[in-house]
Amino acid sequence: MKKMWQKVMMFAISLILGIILITQVRTKSNVLGNISFGDKTAEMNEELAKLNLEKNRLRDELESLKQKNKENEELFKSAEEEFLRLSEELEVHKIISGYYDVKGPGTIITIDADPNAYLSLASSHQYILALISYLNNAGVEAISINGQRYTNYTEIVPVLEHINVNGVAMVLPLEIKAIGNSDTIKASLNFVGGIVSQLNNIGYIIETEDSDEIFIQRYDGEKQFKYAIPINRDEDN
Numbered sequence: 001m002k003k004m005w006q007k008v009m010m011f012a013i014s015l016i017l018g019i020i021l022i023t024q025v026r027t028k029s030n031v032l033g034n035i036s037f038g039d040k041t042a043e044m045n046e047e048l049a050k051l052n053l054e055k056n057r058l059r060d061e062l063e064s065l066k067q068k069n070k071e072n073e074e075l076f077k078s079a080e081e082e083f084l085r086l087s088e089e090l091e092v093h094k095i096i097s098g099y100y101d102v103k104g105p106g107t108i109i110t111i112d113a114d115p116n117a118y119l120s121l122a123s124s125h126q127y128i129l130a131l132i133s134y135l136n137n138a139g140v141e142a143i144s145i146n147g148q149r150y151t152n153y154t155e156i157v158p159v160l161e162h163i164n165v166n167g168v169a170m171v172l173p174l175e176i177k178a179i180g181n182s183d184t185i186k187a188s189l190n191f192v193g194g195i196v197s198q199l200n201n202i203g204y205i206i207e208t209e210d211s212d213e214i215f216i217q218r219y220d221g222e223k224q225f226k227y228a229i230p231i232n233r234d235e236d237n
Contacts, residue, residue, distance in 0.1 A: 099218060102142045104179040106214045107186065110207045112173035117203045121172065122158035124202060129156055131176070131195045138188035140180035142216045146170050149219040166219070182210040 109131070113119045121128070132150060135143055143150035148165045156165050163170050178185055186208060189196045196206050 101216070101218045102179060103213055103215045104141070105182065105212050106140065106177065106179040106210075107182045108209045108211055108214065109176040109178065109189070110173055110209075111176065111199065112205045112207075113203055114205070119172075119203050120161050121163045121170065121174075122161050124204075125156060125158045125163045127195065127199055127202070127204075128163065128174070131189070131199075132156070134188045134195050135176075135178050135180075135185065138178075138180060138184045140178040140185065142177075142179040144177045144216045146175055147217060149217060151219050154219075177214050177216055179214050179216060186210075 111128075111131075128145075132143065145156075145165045146168075148154070148168055148170075150165070154166055156163055158164075159169065188194075189208070199206055
């Protein structure tokens with residue numbers, strides 16, 4: 001009787017375990033559906049491959065954007081350098097044309113004559129022109145004659161017994177200011193047979209004085225171009 005009861009108990013336990021196993025298998029089938037493990041793996045691999053392709057595409061796009069950004073930075077730097085160069089060149093031309101008041105080291109040249117000597121600036125104005133030419137050859141950066149700024153458009157012309165500079169009458173003494181290297185200026189003017197010697201020979205008294213700071217006013221006149229037309233190099237090419 002005892003053995004019979006044990007057999008019944010074993011049968012009951014086996015039956016319960018079988019029911020539990022069947023339930024688990026059905027639950028797993030409901031969760032995964034009808035897709036096999038192999039199909040699921042293939043689907044995940046395909047999705048992974050797509051993600052890798054997208055990652056590579058984005059990486060290539062990022063490299064392309066980096067390259068374009070580098071090229072744009074180089075273009076901007078080149079344009080900025082060209083702008084600075086043109087700005088500096090414009091400033092130089094403004095100084096040369098007398099657009100600005102300027103100051104700097106240089107030499108002050110005074111031309112005078114004995115009150116009893118008869119000297120006509122008008123008849124010797126070519127010496128003044130020669131002196132200005134010597135100053136330019138010495139590399140001076142700004143010149144004034146009795147306060148009148150000398151530029152490429154300045155006219156020095158004889159009128160009666162005096163000279164006109166920028167249309168302003170000039171009489172002795174003439175004070176010529178030149179901003180530049182004083183040693184070079186003096187060497188250019190004072191060599192044997194040079195312009196200072198020539199002026200002395202006809203009766204003028206020349207004095208030179210070096211200065212650490214000479215002030216020269218800007219050109220007050222205005223030059224209007226009627227015939228010269230700027231050429232656009234890009235259009236010309």
